Amino acid sequence: MESVPSQNVSLGQTEINWDKLDKTKFYVVGAGIFTGVTVALYPISLVKTRLQVASKDAVERTAFSVIRGILRTEGIPGLYRGFGTVIAGAIPARIIFLTALETTKVAAFRMVEPYTLSEPTKAAIANGIGGMIASLFSQAVFVPIDVVSQRLMVQGYSGHAQYNGGLDVARKILKSDGIRGLYRGFGLSVVTYSPSSAVWWASYGSSQRFIWE
Numbered sequence: 001m002e003s004v005p006s007q008n009v010s011l012g013q014t015e016i017n018w019d020k021l022d023k024t025k026f027y028v029v030g031a032g033i034f035t036g037v038t039v040a041l042y043p044i045s046l047v048k049t050r051l052q053v054a055s056k057d058a059v060e061r062t063a064f065s066v067i068r069g070i071l072r073t074e075g076i077p078g079l080y081r082g083f084g085t086v087i088a089g090a091i092p093a094r095i096i097f098l099t100a101l102e103t104t105k106v107a108a109f110r111m112v113e114p115y116t117l118s119e120p121t122k123a124a125i126a127n128g129i130g131g132m133i134a135s136l137f138s139q140a141v142f143v144p145i146d147v148v149s150q151r152l153m154v155q156g157y158s159g160h161a162q163y164n165g166g167l168d169v170a171r172k173i174l175k176s177d178g179i180r181g182l183y184r185g186f187g188l189s190v191v192t193y194s195p196s197s198a199v200w201w202a203s204y205g206s207s208q209r210f211i212w213e
Contacts, residue, residue: 027095034094035087042086043067043079049153053160082152085166089145097138101201105130120206127205132198139189144182146189147173 047066054061070078109126117125148169154160163169173181 027098030098031091031094035091038086038090039083042083046070046079046081046153049150050157053154053157081155082149082166085152085169086145086149088166089141089148093138093141093145096141097134100137101130101134104133105205123208124202124206128198128202131201132194135194135197136190139186139193143184143186143189144170147182147184 047063047070050066051061051063067079074081105126108129109122112122112125115122148166151160151169151173152163152166156162163172170182177184
């Protein structure tokens with residue numbers, strides 16, 4: 001029987017072996033770090049979203065006034081409206097991102113390996129392609145989650161509708177706008193985040209190889 005080659009690619013002085021990678025630790029650590037960052041930054045996102053949708057008659061015109069108003073009427077939980085929906089969707093999206101990133105990096109490096117390029121250049125190309133493709137795939141999950149969570153963030157604020165959780169938001173969007181309603185801004189998200197992800201991962205990969213050389 002012919003053996004199947006493992007996804008084992010040498011990158012300078014490191015080695016990527018997707019088949020031998022402890023995927024449980026990989027996903028748990030990756031999702032855990034992302035969740036921690038989301039917990040820390042979510043209130044800022046909520047306050048920013050409220051400021052963006054505030055009407056001209058809104059009393060709360062600054063970030064501090066929005067925070068004071070939320071704490072006065074809803075307490076700390078008010079700063080995390082829609083957080084459960086974000087985490088429920090963002091963790092699968094992050095797993096999709098990490099999987100696409102690592103598998104695409106391996107395939108891309110194999111494509112550029114025969115060319116007479118420096119290790120940092122090869123790493124930049126492989127990581128850049130991986131980052132771009134990973135972002136493209138993950139936006140398919142991130143965008144609907146963003147649409148739903150943003151409606152939860154501003155519900156009842158400055159004249160916006162009230163909802164009974166994330167599923168209620170999704171149901172009403174599908175009823176009024178269809179599946180396209182959940183993907184409002186998808187094109188702009190892809191145009192924004194895919195190139196930036198490619199640049200970030202390309203810079204990260206090439207910097208590592210440059211330092212190791």
